[in-house]
Amino acid sequence: MKIKFLSFILLLVVNSIVAQKSFEGVITYKLSYQDKTGEMSDEEAKEFMGSKQTYYIKGNKFKTEMNGMLKMSQYYTGKDSIYTKMGTSQFLMYIKTDEQKEKILSIEEKKSVTKIMGKDCDLLDIKTDEGTIQYYFTSDFKVNAEDYKNYKYGLWYYCLDKANGSLPVKLIMDTEELKLTIEAVKVENKELDDAIFELPKGMNIIKMPEE
Secondary structure (H helix, E strand, C coil), X not given: CHHHHHXXXXXXXXXXXXXXXXXXXXXEEEEEEEECCCXXXXXXXXXXXXXXEEEEEECCEEEEEECCCXXXXXXXXXXXXXXXXXXXXXXXXXXECCCCCCCEEEXXXXXXXXXXXXXXXXXXXXXXXXXXXXXEEEEEEECCHHHHCCCCHHHHHHHHHHCCCEEEEEEEEEECCEEEEEEEEEEEECCCCHHHHCCCCCCEEEECXXX
């Protein structure tokens, strides 16, 4: 009986550890982008920015690739900046991520508001001084939120923290100038080579110009 009991406790511990393991793999999002400034039509925005975003994540690092004409890639190496590369450009532009610029006006969490990829999803409905963010998530895809404590840009750490580390399966960001919607269509749990997250070599690193 003691052996059976100890085996049961061990199983619970193992399951707990597995459940808490940080997600590593690739998430494919479909993308829509609406330019509210009138400079680009929805079709032009789709052509330039792309209709698909591929998101690689491991530990405190991630890389994204978009399939538009700009061929934009972004790298976060776990420190305090995100780096952007456009197509064949020899410039790697960075933005500091360790400061949250948006002011939170309100936040409401709603349980089981929709299904995405067949999974029940909760919602963080956030209002800021710059617009709104709707962050849909499921606990099936989680990371350690503290790994991203230096990524406050765009409320990334704020949302991860409020969602207990759950990655977004859908995100709608609506501001005065643009509306961006991303929604996961495929999630792959897989081991990733660290080389994926290395910054491209031989690039000129500059600060991204401010508007």
